[in-house]
Amino acid sequence: MPSLADFQRNFVRALQSSPNHSLRRRMSAPGGAPLEQRFAVYRNNVYHSLTEALSAAFPVIRRLVGDEFFKITARTFLDREMPGRPTLIGYGEGFPEFLESFPPAQNLAYLGDVARLELTYLSAYHAADAEALSGEAFAQIPPEALETARITLHPALRLITSPYPVFDIWQANQDGAAAPDKPIKLAHAGQCGLCARPTLSVILSILPEGEYAFFSALKERAPLGEAAGSGAEVDQDFDLAGALARAFQLGLFAKIEGPGIPLSSPQGRTKDPAKD
Secondary structure: OOOHHHHHHHHHHHHHOOOOOOOHOOOOOOOEOHHHHHHHHHHHHHHHHHHHHHHOOOOOHHHHHOOHHHHHHHHHHHHOOOOOOOOOOOOOHHHHHHHHOOOOOOOOHHHHHHHHHHHHHHHHHOOOOOOOOHHHHOOOHHHHHHHOOEEOOOOOOEEEEEEHHHHHHHOOOOOOOOOOOOOOOOOOOOOOEEEEEEOOOOEEEEEEEHHHHHHHHHHHHOHHHHHHHHHHHOOOOOOOOHHHHHHHHHHHHHEEEOOOOOOOOOOOOOOHHHEE
């Protein structure tokens, strides 16, 4: 006699199978009456709710390709990847890679990275809260300690880079967004930037390449001096003071520590960048 766990596994497989699949044919009521019709209703409800979940997670992708194309794309994706966790938060992690391999979308090569930006947005939105380090607290650190200081970035900070202008595409496809002053050029127009939620609102910001390298090095726990060198190596015009000013304005630093720095550096809550 199959266990409950076996039945549940088979039921999930049957959801993704064709009506002629053996698992579906074996499903029957106690009296032998087939359950295919009732199962089809359940299956359609599952697919509909998961399609709606993908639509909510990837509104820019839906707007770019249109509702009908999105539904077809989502249905094909669901045939390959059902949720692996008991929550829909984070569902769609494989959607960017799927879009890049989906034959009908091959002439829209930027879709995968736009989907990654949307996932990044959601990841920042659901990330842990933390109080941001204030510029005043940073100013109290002895100058000789800054070179080897290690900065902990805010837990809701995410970095993303793409060979396509994904930030411009995302912005142009927001509700109420004004039409771009000029057409968005896809060729040789890559962008890098950050997505963060230091307070209540998620913010997106395009970064110069040197600044992106600087924040990437900090994220890898490089000392401040080494991270500044990474930024200068990528861009000879890298402005460390400007990068630090942006970080404090947006609330991107959570903690700074190192030799000569008090273990409990004074912290301070920054203003909400969305209201500045």
